[in-house]
Amino acid sequence: xxxxxxxxxxxxxxxxxxxxxxxxxxxxxxxxxxxxxxxxxxxxxxxxxxxxxxxxxxxxxxxxxxxxxxxxxxxxxxxxxxxxxxxxxxxxxxxxxxxxxxxxxxxxxxxxxxxxxxxxxxxxxxxxxxxxxxxxxxxxxxxxxxxxxxxxxxxxxxxxxxxxxxxxxxxxxxxxxxxxxxxxxxxxxxxxxxxxxxxxxxxxxxxxxxxxxxxxxxxxxxxxxxxxxxxxxxxxxxxxxxxxxxxxxxxxxxxxxxxxxxxxxxxxxxxxxxxxxxxxxxxxxxxxx
Amino acid sequence: xxxxxxxxxxxxxxxxxxxxxxxxxxxxxxxxxxxxxxxxxxxxxxxxxxxxxxxxxxxxxxxxxxxxxxxxxxxxxxxxxxxxxxxxxxxxxxxxxxxxxxxxxxxxxxxxxxxxxxxxxxxxxxxxxxxxxxxxxxxxxxxxxxxxxxxxxxxxxxxxxxxxxxxxxxxxxxxxxxxxxxxxxxxxxxxxxxxxxxxxxxxxxxxxxxxxxxxxxxxxxxxxxxxxxxxxxxxxxxxxxxxxxxxxxxxxxxxxxxxxxxxxxxxxxxxxxxxxxxxxxxxxxxxxxxxxxxxxxxxxxxxxxxxxxxxxxxxxxxxxxxxxxxxxxxxxxxxxxxxxxxxxxxxxxxxxxxxxxxxxxxxxxxxxxxxxxxxxxxxxxxxxxxxxxxxxxxxxxxxxxxxxxxxxxxxxxxxxxxxxxxxxxxxxxxxxxxxxxxxxxxxxxxxxxxxxxxxxxxxxxxxxxxxxxxxxxxxxxxxxxxxxxxxxxxxxxxxxxxxxxxxxxxxxxxxxxxxxxxxxxxxxxxxxxxxxxxxxxxxxxxxxxxxxxxxxxxxxxxxxxxxxxxxxxxxxxxxxxxxxxxxxxxxxxxxxxxxxxxxxxxxxxxxxxxxxxxxxxxxxxxxxxxxxxxxxxxxxxx
Numbered sequence: 001x002x003x004x005x006x007x008x009x010x011x012x013x014x015x016x017x018x019x020x021x022x023x024x025x026x027x028x029x030x031x032x033x034x035x036x037x038x039x040x041x042x043x044x045x046x047x048x049x050x051x052x053x054x055x056x057x058x059x060x061x062x063x064x065x066x067x068x069x070x071x072x073x074x075x076x077x078x079x080x081x082x083x084x085x086x087x088x089x090x091x092x093x094x095x096x097x098x099x100x101x102x103x104x105x106x107x108x109x110x111x112x113x114x115x116x117x118x119x120x121x122x123x124x125x126x127x128x129x130x131x132x133x134x135x136x137x138x139x140x141x142x143x144x145x146x147x148x149x150x151x152x153x154x155x156x157x158x159x160x161x162x163x164x165x166x167x168x169x170x171x172x173x174x175x176x177x178x179x180x181x182x183x184x185x186x187x188x189x190x191x192x193x194x195x196x197x198x199x200x201x202x203x204x205x206x207x208x209x210x211x212x213x214x215x216x217x218x219x220x221x222x223x224x225x226x227x228x229x230x231x232x233x234x235x236x237x238x239x240x241x242x243x244x245x246x247x248x249x250x251x252x253x254x255x256x257x258x259x260x261x262x263x264x265x266x267x268x269x270x271x272x273x274x275x276x277x278x279x280x281x282x283x284x285x286x287x288x289x
Numbered sequence: 290x291x292x293x294x295x296x297x298x299x300x301x302x303x304x305x306x307x308x309x310x311x312x313x314x315x316x317x318x319x320x321x322x323x324x325x326x327x328x329x330x331x332x333x334x335x336x337x338x339x340x341x342x343x344x345x346x347x348x349x350x351x352x353x354x355x356x357x358x359x360x361x362x363x364x365x366x367x368x369x370x371x372x373x374x375x376x377x378x379x380x381x382x383x384x385x386x387x388x389x390x391x392x393x394x395x396x397x398x399x400x401x402x403x404x405x406x407x408x409x410x411x412x413x414x415x416x417x418x419x420x421x422x423x424x425x426x427x428x429x430x431x432x433x434x435x436x437x438x439x440x441x442x443x444x445x446x447x448x449x450x451x452x453x454x455x456x457x458x459x460x461x462x463x464x465x466x467x468x469x470x471x472x473x474x475x476x477x478x479x480x481x482x483x484x485x486x487x488x489x490x491x492x493x494x495x496x497x498x499x500x501x502x503x504x505x506x507x508x509x510x511x512x513x514x515x516x517x518x519x520x521x522x523x524x525x526x527x528x529x530x531x532x533x534x535x536x537x538x539x540x541x542x543x544x545x546x547x548x549x550x551x552x553x554x555x556x557x558x559x560x561x562x563x564x565x566x567x568x569x570x571x572x573x574x575x576x577x578x579x580x581x582x583x584x585x586x587x588x589x590x591x592x593x594x595x596x597x598x599x600x601x602x603x604x605x606x607x608x609x610x611x612x613x614x615x616x617x618x619x620x621x622x623x624x625x626x627x628x629x630x631x632x633x634x635x636x637x638x639x640x641x642x643x644x645x646x647x648x649x650x651x652x653x654x655x656x657x658x659x660x661x662x663x664x665x666x667x668x669x670x671x672x673x674x675x676x677x678x679x680x681x682x683x684x685x686x687x688x689x690x691x692x693x694x695x696x697x698x699x700x701x702x703x704x705x706x707x708x709x710x711x712x713x714x715x716x717x718x719x720x721x722x723x724x725x726x727x728x729x730x731x732x733x734x735x736x737x738x739x740x741x742x743x744x745x746x747x748x749x750x751x752x753x754x755x756x757x758x759x760x761x762x763x764x765x766x767x768x769x770x771x772x773x774x775x776x777x778x779x780x781x782x783x784x785x786x787x788x789x790x791x792x793x794x795x796x797x798x799x800x801x802x803x804x805x806x807x808x809x810x811x812x813x814x815x816x817x818x819x820x821x822x823x824x825x826x827x828x829x830x831x832x833x834x835x836x837x838x839x840x841x842x843x844x845x846x847x848x849x850x851x852x853x854x855x856x857x858x859x860x861x862x863x864x865x866x867x868x869x870x871x872x873x874x875x876x877x878x879x880x881x882x883x884x885x886x887x888x889x890x891x892x893x894x895x896x897x898x899x900x901x902x903x904x905x906x907x908x909x910x911x912x913x914x915x916x917x918x919x920x921x922x923x924x925x926x927x
Binding site for chain 2: 033034035048049050051052053054121123124125126128129130131132133134136138151152153154155156157158159160161162191192195251254256
């Protein structure tokens with residue numbers, strides 16, 4: 001299952017489709033208002049993303065086969081509910097992600113906006129199927145922010161979520177897709193890191209490793225003095241680790257996402273393709289050894 | 290560095306740095322200073338407290354809550370019992386309330402579901418209080434078992450024979466609703482309660498237990514509700530039950546609708562609620578008094594052993610007179626050459642009288658002659674004769690000339706001073722968060738420069754701190770709302786324009802830092818709509834301040850009815866006047882061009898006002914060189 005965007009790296013599934021045999025390719029044709037339309041092999045299905053029974057039923061059509069979910073060209077709000085439903089159906093689930101060669105630098109940058117990644121933020125709202133009413137607004141909590149390059153997004157989250165003082169744990173992708181990327185993350189996020197004193201609590205997680213992210217989130221939650229909220233605004237593999245963790249915790253951690261609108265050509269090129277075997281993490285109380 | 294405090298930076302940051310109420314936790318209660326509008330909030334009537342970010346809404350709402358009242362009363366049960374009201378604080382969490390939206394079901398159904406959620410939240414808030422009441426005050430439970438059963442029945446929850454079970458079932462009710470909302474595409478949530486009914490039942494029972502109390506539901510960040518949700522809450526407010534009412538904190542423009550669920554009923558002020566606009570309650574003098582109390586109470590907590598230490602904020606932050614500032618900005622160097630040419634053309638008596646005049650006034654006469662191409666000696670004589678015309682010119686242009694002294698290439702350092710308590714309160718423009726930030730940064734920089742906490746801070750240190758605070762808030766603007774990136778570009782564009790206008794005041798309108806929209810009838814409706822949507826965000830996020838303009842239109846929401854002023858917190862960074870003075874006209878299209886293509890739009894806009902962009906950027910803006918397509922002061926002097 002895959003979707004495409006104007007980014008070069010999201011075209012690889014289409015390349016495979018042209019070359020592969022014995023593989024069924026399910027393409028995201030359109031997505032409007034939480035309804036995603038998929039086409040494959042002359043068939044099509046419109047799936048309401050806040051309908052877990054329908055999502056499970058869809059996956060059941062493919063049971064017994066290895067399932068590859070390519071998240072490179074899909075938005076979080078599409079792949080997250082699909083991944084959870086796939087896990088509920090069971091089977092061999094593998095997530096595919098292709099790193100870009102580089103990100104587009106902004107032609108007229110303001111501070112915090114070095115890379116021209118997002119045109120704007122749509123605003124905080126739950127990912128379909130991931131709304132959580134468990135951590136009440138008046139409760140103490142810890143915000144775990146998975147940082148990307150855009151300090152704007154981190155700052156916006158802080159403004160909206162308002163974590164208590166000294167309750168912010170930023171996670172930086174290091175090692176990064178490229179050696180210099182962790183420095184960009186610090187540079188882009190320096191103002192909110194200073195304001196919250198979050199710089200003192202930074203933890204590093206390999207930028208393309210959802211399993212390390214999963215394990216890190218477990219460590220953080222196990223030692224946290226309060227429930228955690230996770231903001232998956234960094235790399236997609238980091239977000240994958242966060243979503244897998246949220247699925248395993250069955251709603252006891254809250255995801256906070258800002259729904260950016262992506263610029264048409266936010267990245268250049270296609271670098272490493274990664275395949276993550278995630279099935280074993282798709283069960284309640286899963287752990288990473 | 291020397292100081293009486295063992296770790297002064299940390300202590301300063303603790304007292305002044307946590308300027309967001311939500312970061313203060315329990316200390317918010319200890320550091321509270323009553324604003325002038327405080328008594329108005331304590332009445333039985335619904336109130337809507339409107340103000341920009343950082344104006345203290347969260348602080349006052351949390352102090353109205355029972356935890357705040359308990360802390361204000363010295364955490365004594367007897368004192369708490371005498372309080373005439375009890376408040377239940379609710380912050381509106383966007384990540385929750387935006388779950389109640391989507392095309393899977395019609396809005397009419399969402400209204401019912403959200404009404405049920407609100408019932409659960411409000412009942413939960415009261416139950417938290419009753420639990421707190423028992424544990425903190427050691428009193429018996431406030432709500433009877435019979436009342437618990439009634440509330441549970443009204444909420445469509447499982448039978449709840451006591452307060453513990455009711456609390457547990459309310460939480461379970463929220464979990465059930467969570468699961469149903471997450472699966473709303475499959476099945477519509479069931480077991481909904483009638484909007485407001487369970488709250489009425491509970492509050493009626495609570496009133497019997499605490500007959501002398503009024504009860505306040507305190508909604509903070511009301512702007513996070515969607516329009517239909519505001520209609521639901523407005524209905525609650527319009528029909529507040531016996532003994533309970535609502536106090537709402539909202540940003541400017543955050544009250545998006547005054548409609549209720551009954552199309553025939555609107556929420557109107559003053560019939561249904563008291564509207565408290567913080568900006569109207571705080572005139573400049575009132576704000577300065579309030580801010581001084583806030584700062585002085587925090588300064589008094591600093592552990593300084595020297596009994597002669599200065600701990601009054603207005604003494605710690607001395608200002609400069611215009612003449613003192615002119616000399617610091619090296620007016621004598623600027624005057625030297627013109628005076629050398631002038632001296633032979635004046636009599637010794639005229640020369641002495643002119644040289645005895647304030648330096649800024651001498652400069653004004655000389656510049657006036659240059660710009661208007663008149664003989665300077667003739668103007669000197671007119672000036673010395675004390676003509677009223679010159680008095681007016683001095684009033685209009687004297688201060689404005691300060692912006693021109695450090696102008697030009699190779700002039701590094703401070704271009705204009707922003708110092709003194711009055712100036713700082715003016716920069717904050719009624720925003721206590723900005724003011725605390727200015728004070729904190731100033732004192733930290735003062736310590737870094739080798740100063741002591743107990744002594745006055747040099748104006749140059751104050752100015753550098755003010756520049757840093759302006760720049761920090763400029764960069765933070767981007768993250769404050771979904772329009773953040775455009776607002777940052779708007780401030781960058783307007784700031785640069787006002788900076789360049791300030792450099793050449795003579796022969797033009799001086800101290801321009803405001804604008805009004807002037808559109809022709811041919812302006813595209815899309816352009817007008819875009820600006821009309823953007824400007825309210827700019828005001829609510831403190832990029833701009835606005836006041837009623839001089840134009841009269843029939844549409845009260847017309848963006849063009851107002852004058853807009855770039856927030857003065859940005860003035861030290863860009864170097865334009867922080868004083869509320871004069872405005873320029875700008876079209877909606879020009880405003881959008883300043884955002885979308887500043888490198889073309891700014892020169893074009895200035896050219897129409899007979900100015901150019903041939904001036905370097907102040908060095909504190911050198912990060913934005915590429916953005917403006919120009920060079921900065923520091924780059925120029927390399």
